[in-house]
Amino acid sequence: MNSIMRPHVFINVAASADGRISDESRRQIRISCEEDMQRVDRLRAESDAIVVGIGTVLSDDPRLTVKSQALREERVKNGRTPNPLRVVVDSRARTPLNARVLDGEAETLVAVSDLADEERVAALREKASVFVAGQEKVDLRALMEYLYSIGVRRVMVEGGARLNHSLIAEGLVDEIMVYYGGMIIGNGPCIADGPSFKPPVPLELVRVSRLGSGVLAVWKVLADKS
Numbered sequence: 269m270n271s272i273m274r275p276h277v278f279i280n281v282a283a284s285a286d287g288r289i290s291d292e293s294r295r296q297i298r299i300s301c302e303e304d305m306q307r308v309d310r311l312r313a314e315s316d317a318i319v320v321g322i323g324t325v326l327s328d329d330p331r332l333t334v335k336s337q338a339l340r341e342e343r344v345k346n347g348r349t350p351n352p353l354r355v356v357v358d359s360r361a362r363t364p365l366n367a368r369v370l371d372g373e374a375e376t377l378v379a380v381s382d383l384a385d386e387e388r389v390a391a392l393r394e395k396a397s398v399f400v401a402g403q404e405k406v407d408l409r410a411l412m413e414y415l416y417s418i419g420v421r422r423v424m425v426e427g428g429a430r431l432n433h434s435l436i437a438e439g440l441v442d443e444i445m446v447y448y449g450g451m452i453i454g455n456g457p458c459i460a461d462g463p464s465f466k467p468p469v470p471l472e473l474v475r476v477s478r479l480g481s482g483v484l485a486v487w488k489v490l491a492d493k494s
């Protein structure tokens with residue numbers, strides 16, 4: 269793979285003990301304990317951009333903002349915007365115009381592909397920036413290069429399952445943080461949904477710790493990096 273200039277990219281995800289990130293209805297499930305939610309808020313505050321897939325926007329309607337006022341103020345003190353840039357990977361420009369990511373609380377970039385309907389893109393441009401790359405799916409390497417070019421150096425990916433898989437498949441992930449909550453979900457999307465990696469993507473365990481009622485594992489991705 270040709271190397272590109274791109275930000276440091278990490279995935280943060282909350283999973284059940286059986287590795288599921290929601291149930292078969294794909295509706296959001298609260299897996300994280302309070303301590304983990306605070307850790308996630310700090311990670312957001314330390315990031316320049318938060319990336320999610322359109323599946324996550326349609327299922328969860330997330331805000332993707334920093335919840336702690338103190339952390340937002342600290343960012344501002346350091347010359348940054350109160351919240352990181354929100355990025356939605358959305359090939360066909362399906363982000364609803366009333367989605368919380370378009371609420372103006374933070375800047376938002378919607379990444380679409382050539383498949384996106386022009387009228388939908390024009391409507392999104394009223395509320396967000398739009399980046400176009402890729403014929404069918406969004407070209408994730410081009411997106412990461414673009415984010416780097418606008419000064420983004422640290423990207424937090426908050427799912428979902430299919431976007432995580434694609435980013436790992438493209439060699440665009442450096443680190444994966446998994447909070448395992450004390451529950452079994454059964455059927456549902458897993459941490460990375462897609463065709464089997466052959467061979468499996470190797471990870472190195474960086475650290476593991478008990479957090480609240482669950483376990484936090486931090487992994488470094490050892491596969492070829494771009």
Ligand SMILES: NC(=O)C1=CN([C@@H]2O[C@H](COP(=O)(O)OP(=O)(O)OC[C@H]3O[C@@H](n4cnc5c(N)ncnc54)[C@H](O)[C@@H]3O)[C@@H](O)[C@H]2O)C=CC1
Nearest residue numbers: 281282290294321322323324405406427428429430431434
């Ligand atoms: N427990 C947790 O930490 C989290 C759980 N979730 C859960 O994950 C589920 C959503 O995950 P998914 O349905 O897999 O949707 P997703 O959020 O991964 O979005 C995938 C969609 O993005 C679009 N896309 C455009 N370009 C793409 C590319 N190059 N690669 C991959 N996708 C591309 C496609 O339309 C694709 O179907 C929900 O159930 C949500 O609740 C989501 C985030 C975090």
Ligand SMILES: Nc1nc(O)c(N)c(N[C@@H]2O[C@H](COP(=O)(O)O)[C@@H](O)[C@H]2O)n1
Nearest residue numbers: 282297298299300328330331332333426
């Ligand atoms: N860290 C974490 N723990 C859980 O238990 C979760 N269900 C999620 N989901 C992610 O958080 C987003 C919600 O963000 P807002 O609170 O609306 O800002 C959701 O879309 C998932 O990406 N995460």
